[in-house]
Amino acid sequence: MKKYTVGVDVGGTNVKFGLIDPAGVVLHRNRLVTKSYGSDKNKLIKALADGVLGLIAASGISKAQVAGVGIGLPGLVNPKDGLVIFLPNIPGWRNVPLKSRLEKHSGLPVYLENDVNLITLGEWGFGAGCGCRNMIGMTLGTGVGAGLILDGKLYRGEGFAAGELGHMPINFEGPRCNCGSFACFETFVGNGRLQQRAADIFQRADIALEDVFQLAKSGNAKALRFWQETGETIGTGLIGAVNLLNPTHIVIGGGVSRSHQFLFPAIRRTIKARAMAVQGRMVKIVRARLGDDAGIIGAQILVNQEQQAK
Amino acid sequence: MKKYTVGVDVGGTNVKFGLIDPAGVVLHRNRLVTKSYGSDKNKLIKALADGVLGLIAASGISKAQVAGVGIGLPGLVNPKDGLVIFLPNIPGWRNVPLKSRLEKHSGLPVYLENDVNLITLGEWGFGAGCGCRNMIGMTLGTGVGAGLILDGKLYRGEGFAAGELGHMPINFEGPRCNCGSFACFETFVGNGRLQQRAADIFQRADIALEDVFQLAKSGNAKALRFWQETGETIGTGLIGAVNLLNPTHIVIGGGVSRSHQFLFPAIRRTIKARAMAVQGRMVKIVRARLGDDAGIIGAQILVNQEQQAK
Known part of the structure; x- marks a missing residue:
């Protein structure tokens, strides 16, 4: 049955x-x-x-x-x-x-x-990570979360708290984070910070990330640079996990991934330039498929x- | 038989x-x-x-x-x-x-x-990680290397290149690394950098890390501060892996771990202060036992x- x-x-x-x-x-x-x-x-x-x-x-x-x-x-x-x-x-x-x-x-x-x-399980089994053995599923939103598929299984960690990619520190100095630490990956690329950067760049407090996406599509140079720099920071934040875990796929979902056409080339370029040879060559940055x-x-x-x- | x-x-x-x-x-x-x-x-x-x-x-x-x-x-x-x-x-x-x-x-x-x-397998099975399910084995030397035991098994990564803890970037800026990147964990705590720092602090080009260890044992304030600051940097470099993998043990070996009495309290303090609640509470920093x-x-x-x- x-x-x-x-x-x-x-x-x-x-x-x-x-x-x-x-x-x-x-x-x-x-x-x-x-x-x-x-x-x-x-x-x-x-x-x-x-x-x-x-x-x-x-x-x-x-x-x-x-x-x-x-x-x-x-x-x-x-x-x-x-x-x-x-x-x-x-x-x-x-x-x-x-x-x-x-x-x-x-x-x-x-x-x-x-x-x-x-x-992450969904994207792994039926979405963008289909069939791979080692994958990171990342969601970009207010927070930056992740799930880990390692050796073909969901890895949960000893206290079921693994996958906190968004709380890897990526700089010696940086904004305070909700987790109690500072300079976490999330403090640089979480939606709050991105919106604040967009507001500063475009001098409009009410600008939405969706607006910056539309501006980039119409060729606006500031908007294109915004997504490129965001991609570089996301790439920088991923290098540590790429070198540590040597996965084949990083599947990226969440609202910001709508701008993948502008974001992903910069992520890929940053990882290629700075990840170790084997790890950098093997990892694919792909967009989540299941929404x-x-x-x-x-x-x-x-x-x-x-x-x-x- | x-x-x-x-x-x-x-x-x-x-x-x-x-x-x-x-x-x-x-x-x-x-x-x-x-x-x-x-x-x-x-x-x-x-x-x-x-x-x-x-x-x-x-x-x-x-x-x-x-x-x-x-x-x-x-x-x-x-x-x-x-x-x-x-x-x-x-x-x-x-x-x-x-x-x-x-x-x-x-x-x-x-x-x-x-x-x-x-x-890492040796320390896990017969040394300081005895019996645990999720562990990082780290060696501090010229380079910083690591092995990962996840869910009770050695995790090798897709291209057998996993465990490159020493090549996680921990700052936006930093020294060039042998791996081709920069600001890797290793560039801040590898022996070369530690020796250079010791030479600067003690104004002696030929000072060995062993000398700084002996000075710390005799209560020398500069030497004590050297190991404390080194421990803080090592702790900072470990937070990302602790939050991502939620292990119970980080087993630290290699020459520099001889100074564990001065080094480890600072590593533990830094991780307690900045790792996430569950991850920080569960992880033990222990010295390798098998030499x-x-x-x-x-x-x-x-x-x-x-x-x-x-």
Whole structure:
């Protein structure tokens, strides 16, 4: 019997649900607004279970046809014990046994994962990293996050906290970072900093990064230089991980990656110029392909891998 | 029958041979001078095979009691195909099928590995990293090298070039590096730079790092500050790898680690202050325990793992 997966991508704003077939195709979707549950985590847990069951019912399949549920969460997750340790942007979540709670509510096997790891799994299995053995999945947004596929498996680190590419220091001096340190990669290329740089360059406090993208497309020299310099800084921030891990693919997603035509050549040039010979020659910088679906599609791989590992 | 391993540690100056028992104890030793073979790699290969067989004969055991030979080499090695790709400090070595050549000469199974990876395996299995799942083994010397144990296995990277911790850039500006880049971790804490700093501080061109260590032991304030600042820079260079990989142990060896009593507190303090909460709390900075034997002892683990993987 062909088995489906339910993917759930929990964000600070929305929760997205998707029914995924074995080929990684999203067949049905649903969503709910995270904030309408405030800090009442029991209500949100119930809504997650209802969302999963509602999606299955609306899809016209039976629960028996669903292999399991994979959930991506924006924070620190212990997938082994099925615990949500801490979610910085959703109040009230500390050491929540979400796996067992949802399994009870839904009657389905549930697997938890950090959201960036789930996105990385999706891009690895069905997106831009298809089939490779060693890959970094990076998202450029307010923060800079990453997931690591090493020797064909998601690498989580001892405390499930690996992949913090955005918090590698890349200079001796630099802006304070939310993590408590300073001069982290993220402080130079996170959206906040990019927007501030754009505002300075164009002398317009309200300019959006999308505007700078459109300006670059129309050939504006300042905008082109903005993306080129941003690419050089991103490239600089990636050299350390490239030399340390020797991956074949760095898959870059997130809003800023829309400007890939201007950004990626500068990233590639910087890495070619400064990474070590073998590492620099082997690594490809590619754009994420699955967009907002990466997380729910990644759930298919998570559920598969966890059930095979048993 | 109890099986032994022969470990071979090929350096630019010497080749060390050791007969290792299953508990990781070196029972017998031998060595030869690498340079006496010049760039004649066939002679050196023959001498390696003779060294292995001579050690076995001198130990009074039979070849049947030897599980295999593990060889650490100072350069880029392809352990899968048994090739030495390139040795920067031993002339004439490019794409040498050393595994098959030595197996023919010795009649024993032979496994190749990069020397720092072999040291890391030794420290992991029988030294300071004993039993942990996620560890970085770092050697501080002329260069800064590292091996990575991730999820309980040596991680080699796609082109067997992973672990280049010493070539992670840690500042936007800095000295030119041998690797072709600049501002690499190694350019700030490699022996050359440390000696130059010591010479500047003490106004003595011929001062050795060992002298600065002795001065620190006698309470010399300049020497104490030298090691503290060096520790802070080493800590700064490690934060990126700690945040990215979330290991429990960083095992530090090499000449400079002799000054651990002055160096390590500053490394630990810097990491505590700037690494992310989970990563910083979990990581221990420990001194390598096996000294010059780490590589030949690591051969025991390499041979074991490769034969189990079959």
